[in-house]
Amino acid sequence: MSSNDVLGRGTGGDLRLAGLTKRFGSFTAVDHLDLTIPQGSFFALLGASGCGKTTTLRMVSGLEAPSEGRIFLGDDDVTERKPHRRPVNTVFQNYALFPHLDVYENVAFGLRRRGIKDVKQQVADMLDLVELGHLARRRPSQLSGGQQQRIALARALINQPQVLLLDEPLGALDLKLRRQMQIELKRIQTEVGLTFVHVTHDQEEAMTMADTIAVMNSGRIEQMGSPADLYENPGTTFVANFLGQSNLIPGTVEGVRGDVVTVTAHGQRLTLPADRCRTDTGAVILGVRPEKVRLAPAGSALPPGVNALAGGVVSDASFIGVSTQYLVRLPSGEELAVFEQNTGCEIQRPGTEVVVHWDPSQSFGLDGSQDIEAGADLDEESAA
Structure with missing residues (x-):
């Protein structure tokens, strides 16, 4: 029997949050959240400590009661249901395995509690899914962190939830194992076809696994889309x-001609595509990611049509193997980050005068009335 047969792939419908709000006294943790998570998707709620992502997860699981709003699974309103009455299971950061039970009995626990006597095949299927059948008779204390995480996942999946909630599930693992488990979790989600809702403060983790990311800020969704959409636009x-x-550069829109916006910044004229600019007049913040920017020695010829800012001086150069990460101080005092791939190019030493340049199509433009530092220095050490 396959894992799809065990779980009943694609049942239950979308998870829908309608006006979901949670207040703790005068503090609003989640603020009128409207969100539809498609059935069968791997969805990430991403944000820093205090943004409301874990509170949202706890309301979906039934561990917190909403102050306002409703929670729907398909056509069913589950807002008032007790946690054990919801077709939802949660995998926590600390795994919450039973130390006195072996791996087999940990996975079988939910089935036995529901009075199912013949659990052998279902447990075997789940252990095969997480590739740990050979450890069935070990105790949790005899397993590595990654193995414990996979057993916690199997224990949750065997209950055939419509939605699996993952609350910072990889937070206790070291970096190398965390990256391995990101790939493993995505494999399992693809194989079983269930809706996974993953809460994390780790941007790389969200981008590696999720089909769709909702970036949360102060109890609301700041922006939602695919990892590529959010990163590029x-x-x-x-x-x-x-x-x-x-790199966010304050400037002023000089004009729009056809599908090109011209911006004045640092005394230079820069351009970007009109469909990547969110304002067509007044103050603008022109953005470009560090890996899109290139360095050229002062006075050297540049490729035609590039955006360029001259008079920069390398203030820091850090070789990290796959790339060299530079900081370049412009005459205005602003510093730009530049990540150059390790292709054998000579490293520019601090103090070297350079020109920074990039393809205009890699620029994006934001409303210039915003705080240019928003989101830059958030505490990401703990989940909300």
Whole structure:
């Protein structure tokens, strides 16, 4: 029997949150959240500590009661249902395995509690899914962190939830194992076809696994889309700064001609595509990701048509193997980040005068009235 047969792939319908709000006294943790998570998707709620993502997850699971709003699974309103009455299971960061039970009995626990006597085949299928059948009679204390995480996942999946909630499930693992488990979790989700809702503060984790990411800020969704959409076309300075790293340059829209916007910044004329600019007049913040920017020695010939800012001086150069990460101080005092791939190019030493340049099509433009530093220095050490 396959894992799809065990779980009943594609049942239950979309998860829909309608006006979902949670207040703790005078503090609003989640603020009128409207969200539809398609059935069978891998969806990430991404944000820093205090943004409301874990509170949202706890309301979906039934561990917190909403102050306002409704929660629907398909056509069913589950807002008032007790946690054990909802077709939802949660995998926590600390796994919450039973230390006195072996792996087999940990996975079988939910079935036995429901009075199912013949659990052998279902447990075997789940252990095969997470590739740990050979450890069935070990205790949790005899497993590595990654193995414990996979057993917690199997224990949750065997209950055939319509939605699996993952609350910072990889937070306790070291970096190498965390990256391995990101791939493993995505494989399992693709194989079983269930809706996974993953809460994390780790941008790389969200981008590696999720089909769709909702970036949360102060209890609301700042922007939602595919990882590529959010990274390449951030809609706000908060998203541009929080999801990866961005160079954000204040300027003024000089004009729009056809599908090109011209911007004046640092005394230079820069251009960008009109469909990547969210304002067509007045103050604008022109953005470009560090890996899109190139360095050229001062006075050297540049490729035709590039955006360029001259008079920069390398203030820092950090070789990290796959790339060299530079900081370049412009005459205005602003510093731009430049990530150059390790292709054997000579490293520019601090103090070297350079020109920074990039393809105009890689620029994006944001409303210039925003806080240019929004999202740049958030505490990402703990989940909300």
